Amino acid sequence: MSAWQPLGEGIxxxxxxxxxxxxDDWVTVVRINLSKAQLHVYYAPxxxxxxxxxxxxVNPDVVxxxxxxxxxxxxxxxxxxxxxxxxxxxxxxxxxxxxRGTTPQLTWLARTPYAQDDRVTQAIQSxxxxxxxxxxxxxxxxxxxxxxxxxIAIDRSGKLLLGTCxxxxxxxxxxxxxxDTSPLLNVVSALNLDGGASSxxxxxxxxxxLLMDSLDVVPTxxxxxxx
Numbered sequence: 001m002s003a004w005q006p007l008g009e010g011i012x013x014x015x016x017x018x019x020x021x022x023x024d025d026w027v028t029v030v031r032i033n034l035s036k037a038q039l040h041v042y043y044a045p046x047x048x049x050x051x052x053x054x055x056x057x058v059n060p061d062v063v064x065x066x067x068x069x070x071x072x073x074x075x076x077x078x079x080x081x082x083x084x085x086x087x088x089x090x091x092x093x094x095x096x097x098x099x100r101g102t103t104p105q106l107t108w109l110a111r112t113p114y115a116q117d118d119r120v121t122q123a124i125q126s127x128x129x130x131x132x133x134x135x136x137x138x139x140x141x142x143x144x145x146x147x148x149x150x151x152i153a154i155d156r157s158g159k160l161l162l163g164t165c166x167x168x169x170x171x172x173x174x175x176x177x178x179x180d181t182s183p184l185l186n187v188v189s190a191l192n193l194d195g196g197a198s199s200x201x202x203x204x205x206x207x208x209x210l211l212m213d214s215l216d217v218v219p220t221x222x223x224x225x226x227x
Contacts, residue, residue: 010036
């Protein structure tokens with residue numbers, strides 16, 4: 001697939017094989033215009049689900065896993081779901097996706113610590129921050145391990161990007177480099193979401209064989225609906 005495919009008003013997606021680790025891998029990216037689509041964060045630590053099961057429960061157009069969590073399925077950072085805040089902020093590391101009205105923002109918490117803002121209706125914290133102001137972050141924590149990956153990003157036109165890398169081939173630095181240099185995505189800021197067995201994306205109208213369910217249940221997801 002070489003061009004963005006429409007999913008509904010304000011939502012489009014693309015799937016491409018991208019080079020990584022001397023081979024290549026399927027990368028799926030959904031691009032959203034939040035003036036024409038709705039975003040909601042869902043958080044259910046007492047009822048975690050696989051990404052596909054979340055999709056079947058919530059019935060949106062797109063679902064992706066969002067953020068790290070403990071063995072008890074509690075978010076390790078802040079989650080804001082329809083204005084309700086849960087958890088404690090990361091201090092000195094990580095990043096935060098937030099939504100005020102229809103404007104998405106990605107903040108590097110090491111540079112801009114969390115400050116409560118009642119205008120924020122949806123938010124998740126995760127780590128590490130990968131790209132800021134169009135440049136890959138220096139000193140990204142990377143032990144060389146390769147895994148499936150999920151990410152959230154904002155492009156230069158202000159649209160939101162949600163994406164996954166399907167195979168356990170990607171280091172954190174390779175993901176950051178891909179997001180920083182891809183002319184297709186045109187990323188200005190990007191944040192890693194929980195990867196590995198937690199990674200998953202499910203999209204309405206796309207054949208199941210082309211999608212990726214999480215191997216583990218997750219308590220937090222981002223869901224997108226066309227207006």
